[in-house]
Amino acid sequence: MCDAAQKDLYAVLGASSADSAQQLRQRYQQLALQYHPDRLGGEASSEVESAVKKFLEVDAAWRILSDQDTRRQYDLQRRAQELKQDWPVDCTVCLDDMTWDQDESVYTYSCRCGGGFIVSEEETQRRQQDDEQEGTEEGEHRGVVVCCDTCSLSVYVTWSLHRKTC
Incomplete structure (x- = not known):
């Protein structure tokens, strides 16, 4: 979860921390369909490569946010980081x-x-x-x-x- 802690996983899914598990699931499903490599079969290799990268990023965010325990841990880490940084x-x-x-x-x-x-x-x-x-x-x-x-x-x-x- 170290790499994920550096990115805002909610932003990766286009969601917010206040969203319910169901709302996160819907957002994940939309993005997974949009960026899944199988849906981009005939496109240019650079576009496919970019889509695969985005798909893997979305999938990694979902793996953490879909589980109640890992989501709670991630939220606690985010909050701790926010409290450490008092100034922009x-x-x-x-x-x-x-x-x-x-x-x-x-x-x-x-x-x-x-x-x-x-x-x-x-x-x-x-x-x-x-x-x-x-x-x-x-x-x-x-x-x-x-x-x-x-x-x-x-x-x-x-x-x-x-x-x-x-």
Whole structure:
């Protein structure tokens, strides 16, 4: 269910989380008929390939949302993700792309409003220690949402785990 958690499965089916199981089934059946590879026999290969991809996406969404337990689990994951993200994220910025300020011991990145995003070295080290305690693997990326010091924009600052900080 990891790949599916990155996509909005309800949007894949053209539905909403408030829809009943019957409404989801009807939407799935409509889309399955529309994109099923057997219905596109004589069309160009690129169109068939695109339809197969869409059909597999719709089928994967249906497999999760059709079962009451997996749907509940998916809904809980979606809700948890929504609660984690308090602000709309404007973009993702790699910590390596930020400017290191030796005097302040912070990483900075300019906002389009003229303000800036600031991440302290202490914050990155603390998060890295948390990640090491969780047993995350080498090469994984983690990050933190940082708000502009002037406007309401925020960015998601990422870094590779087990990186050396300044």
